Amino acid sequence: MLFAIISLGGLGFVLGAGLSIASKKFAVEIDPREEAVLKALPGANCGACGFPGCGGFAAAIVRGDAPVTGCTAGGVNTAKALGAIMGVEAEVVKKVARVYCKGGDKETTKKFLYAGIPNCRAATLIAGGDKTCPFGCVGLGTCAVVCPFDAIRMENGLPVVDEEKCPGCGKCEKACPKYTIRVVPADSKVVVTCNSTDKGAAVKKYCSTGCIGCGICVKACPKQAITMENSLAFINFEKCDNCGLCVAKCPTKNIINYLETGPSHREEAA
Amino acid sequence: MVSNELTWYMILMSSILINNIVLIRFLALCSFFGVSNEIETSIGMGMAVIFVMTLASASTWILWYALLLPLHLEYLRTAVFILVIAGLVQFVEMYMKKALKSLYNAMGIYLPLITTNCAVLAIALLNIDYGLGFVNSIIYTVGVALGYTLAIILFAGIKERLALSTAIPTPFRGHPIAFITASLMSLAFLGFSHLFGL
Amino acid sequence: MHLLKRKGFKGGVHPPDGKELSNAKAVVTLPVPEKVKIPLSQHIGAPAEPLVKVGDTVKKGQKIGEAQGYISVPIHASISGKVTALASFPHPAGKSLPSIQIESDGLDEWSGDVKENPNYKNLLPDEIKSIIQGAGIVGMGGAAFPTHVKLSPPANKKIDTLIINGAECEPYITADHRLMLEEPDRVIEGASIIARALSVSNILIGIEDNKPDAIRAMTDAAKNPPNSPLSKGGEVGISIKVVSLKVMYPQGGEKQLIKAVSGREVPSGGLPMDIGSVVHNVATAAAVYDAVRFGRPLIERIVTISGSGVNNPGNFKVRSGTSSLKLIEAAGGLKSDIGKVISGGPMMGTAQHTLDIPVTKGMSGLLFLPQNQVESFASQACIRCGRCVAVCPMGLLPNMLGIYAELDRFDQAEKANLMDCIECGSCAYVCPSKRPLVHLIRYAKADVMARRKKAA
Amino acid sequence: MGDTLKLGFVLTIICVIAAGSLAKVYDVTSVIIKKNEKELDEKKRKEIIPQAVAFEEKKVDGKTIFIGKDAQGKAIGSIFKIAPRGYAGPINAMIGIDEGGKVMAVSITKLDQAETPGLGTKVTGPKFRDQFKGKDGNALILKKDGGSIDAITAATISSRAVANGVHEGMEWYKKAVEGTVPIYGRSEAEP
């Protein structure tokens, strides 16, 4: 009994004292903020921030290599939380992915039969894609595949974004070869959903809903928010107040008002 | 079963192949499954295990025969061994982090994982249970650690390939298929059973 | 009789060559077309800028597009007539690209700029190079890389061998074969001029041994070069040797050819000039001869029309910009159920979505496949059979490149030497799982290239 | 430095408490364990020679044998260990031999061997072991080898190991022990 107490006790003392000396002597600084940042992140490890997972991003923030607004998936709340930890004010706008083409399988023509990998970027390597419209959505759904939040589904050869699920991480935009899916401020609800800068006559030949550059919307807009660039109407988000007057006027029904389509309504209320 | 009667290469054979610590003896599984996603990290882990296990076996063997046994303190074995191992690992880690930065990056980061790696304690205990002499203890320990390293490197190779597969049925992705793989590896290693009559 | 190992390289495949359809057909010169659409981009590098406006009259051989920068060549009118449009038209590359449309005046008059040079043998290397550049000559073996660039290696690269590529390993294509058979002297003369431009004395001509008649014709022509420019004037004599090569696709690939004829291996990521070699296609050599001897720019070439989709396969000499519809007509028209049209050969050629494309400087053939010969896209997972690995002439792992590309793991693909791939198609050709390996590789390459560009 | 001492001190206290309690647990359990172990050994021997009330330990030819005695102190049988090499290492069996030189029982528990479960381990079963009872000499080897013991299907190696082990044990016993051990009717009072 005595021996037991002495030996284990002695061992305990040596270890306790030794470890405490060692921990001082060999101390290596770890930033406690890094842990806090990691905890505040959503943990989806989606990589949209450009770092290898949430851990990498946390380290980068603490090093100062990444902005607190860098996590698009986490959105405003995360940015605020990170700002609080890092002691900076965060200023972020909620963003969402929007599709800038309305010419699905039914509205457009094809110029050939594509036999290849079901991936939009790969498909455009072959004569620019099988759609006659050189600007339109390829329709193979690569954006839906890369979306880490499962927010995109394909319908009629076009992606449909679930605004509630989409945190605007921007992965789809990067994956799209045609730039037909873009991440924009979520409160810009009226959108010209065409990407074609071809002249109206050419567009008419291959797409029944494309923007033909007729300019009616430009005249209809009370805020002068719409301009015509390369035969394609362009809405300036800053000026547009989502009144939706242009929507009714567009002869090819190309302009959409997302205020009137499901999910965004609810989000607005929340 | 290993004993003092075996030659050194028989002890190695037994501990590396026949009674492979991971695949047949079920030890060190946590790190086997956890740190095997890449071949490179698994090599680092293997090296760390070889190093720590040898150190731990040597020191616990000496403690046992020089202290606990003469003083009839057999019942303190578990407590003393694990304390010594934990302390040792922590010292080594701290020292490496400070003094041997490159070595630390190669294998030191795996050290904390080893404290809770039951194989280290198990081998320290088995050395005593089998009544191995000092040299045989070390040979046995190195063999066990090599067996671990072999298994984890092969496993990491397979896991790298599995990571390229998108066809694994959903409920089996990740850990379950890793266990299936371990099962089949273990099945293959049973081919070594009773090798050289061991 | 095959005691000696025939000249070749590692890997490769043996697709059925289909050359019997057209290799016995003498080259037919097509009549001057009434209209041509000449693309401003017929080469690798920046497209030319137009020098004419709609309504201008032009003569045959007149420069109508100016080269933009060093890696670029001018474009010349291939017929005489009037410019009727400057617009985008379908191009063999797949998209519509800016072109100059000329309507013929029926006269087919040479421009005054085109002058013979009987004294061409005394030209200095730099003069030859500038004539070649001015004549708009690009590689006619497929890649359409400006020839003068290849003739101007940096000073630290010592070139000692000129290799003339007469392999023509692509199935169906027989344009080079007919050229070597019918006009070997032009090729030999052109090769000698190129040798002079490079100041080398050693010319090797590689021809696959399934063209024994071409080998014979070229050997004969090489034996007594009609008026070899270098043998005169007291300079070093040149040696021209015809090398017969193992029939194996892609024997005509530059790196494979060099390996086969000279045993040298172009280092990974390097160029032939790194090992003292320059490779040119036989048609390129002939075009060089025309330019240097007669001052004629590159405005016509031989195109093979073949495939079981055409009634009368053959080889035709046509002006660039001529519509492929003319060629179809000349080849007796199409059988009804055409499923695929390919510019170039079946292994590396580009599929076309319209029958109306212009002939370009790099177009060696047009292939018409009936619907039942169109490979459907029914690919499976890789079964790791290793055939693609065995046939890859570049020693790559095409199966892994394909898998990495499928998962968008471009970094890993790049580490696995993705960029070494010459896109020969051997791997995809043999794959029993019908994996679209070349497509996947191109997909990954596009990504890597985009990133490199961004980084630069 | 004070901090260091404090840490060491805390850990020491914990260790001291731990060591103390362990010592206590050990004190209590070790008695039970020793008793159990003894009883277990006794039980095994009893199973082999049920009639015996006491056992005498003796060393013969470097081997320990136990001589079982009845209430009158008469030796009625001997027990000793054999360890033939089986399929997967030694099979540590115990055999009992009666005064007439015949096998009384063969005892092999699950813990005594490492044969393949479901196969070689069947040698621990009574069906196999009981065959040896009352036999001697060449009857102790496998039928295949000319004796009278049935081998376990697909475990000939294990069966043969046990049979040959018993047979050799018997031979050894006859040679080494007979004469030196006072069984065969002669009784000897305990000192």
Add this chain to the structure above:
Amino acid sequence: MSLWKDFTTGIIKENPVIVLMIGLCPALAVSSSANDAFGMSIAVIAVLLASNVIVSLIRHHVPDSIRIPIFIVIISTFVTAVDYIIHAFDMELYASLGVFIPLIVVNCIILGRAEAFAYKNNVLSSALDGLGMAFGFMLTMVILGGIREIIGNGTFTILNYQFINLGQGYNPALVFIMPPGAFLTIAFMMAAHRKWLKK
């Protein structure tokens, strides 16, 4: 409610073995029969409960930098005690559990719970957490051991009472009581657990 949650998480949602993947070694090594698995679970329950309670009790007096050695000493004390107790009362179980009893010390479940839960929570919560985790461990062990024993030996035995015996006509698949069977069974259990939780 929250106490109940402390208890149940460990059993299903965060089952230590098949979800958290800790304590794998004993789970696989001593599950070739339900009986051993059960015995091992009892030992783990005892140690886990005791150590969680003690750690939680003394948590305010433990200096942060040496908490791990302290936990280890506490745990190893209980483990040794359990080791001796089993040795004293069930020789056969002791023999088949072998070196795995002392190894409870390094079983990640115990240290993990001490560190992650007991060190931060009050005694009651810690006890319940320990119990929950331990029951989760036990549940997995008994199912794992049961499956392996039934398929691999044709029997199902707990506390030396035979519940199932498939009899002579059944040809047991020996591989299930060998190492590959352990990995295989647990893989299927994990997959089933996932499938079940998803629904």
Add this chain to the structure above:
Amino acid sequence: MSDEKLLTLSSSPHIRDGSSVTSVMHTVVLALSPGAATGVYLFGLPALATIILAIASSVALEAWMQWVMGRKITIFDGSAILTGLLLAMNLPSSSPWWITVTGSAVAIIVGKHLYGGLGQNIFNPALVARVFLLISWPVQMTSFPAPSALLAKGVDAVSTATPLTNIKMELMSHKANIDITQLPQPSTFDLLLGVHGGSLGEVPIMALLIGGFYLLYKRIITWHIPISFIGAALAFSAIMWFVDPAKYANPVFHIMTGGLVLGAFFMATDYVTSPVTNKGMLIFGAGCGFLTIVIRLFGGYPEGVSFAILLMNLATPLIDKLVTPSRFGEAKANG
């Protein structure tokens, strides 16, 4: 919007060599048929029943698995047939039906589809099943009926030991003076024809060799694995034979017994589970041959081919990672 017939566009190459997974698998089945037929000739109707049951259950289980997972059903690509046939050839002709069916289930479900199906598995499915069965039911898996004439009733045919088991038993007897050359063994001629105990498809060496050479001729397999497998086995067993012919059998005997020929030509060569490069295949084959002999001579099992191939299967990813083809232009890159 228009009805005009469109041309097809795809990436080059536009032609393919006409091979397909299905044709490859069917060729292998064809190449195995002489062996299987000889097996049936030797062991009678039970052998035929085992083959049919193994194939049928493999195919059915593959269909079921694919249906459960909601995948395309590809039972006609021949790979399940092949797995079933190879499994049957690795079983004793007298296997009870439940052994055969369990084997198919292990092969198809665990060995193949849990990994994602054709092309994805790490281990040879048929061998996974065989070893699983061997370890689970050693009695049934090592009771080999003696070969008899066509249509003999296998049920009450006598069991015989395989030539390798004979030797193993002698070695395991731990006798002082072991001399395996004294054991009664089949003649070389009988070994060639397969007239001795063993799995129904491993004994007819002659017929298997014919099939193997057919595969080489059809270029379904290359020589690398079979030659290095057999070569390594030959070399290593020859060395041991020189050391002690009384304890170690001669190399030719080793090649002609057990599953070595079946393994070398038909199982080690499985594309999916062997390396893709020629160099890798040489290492793989040599490893298989070496391990086979190690297990046979020093291990607990009389036969080691299955284990050896499985062990090399698990090293295949590593081999493929380390052994890459020599890249064009690499050797001279710095010279």
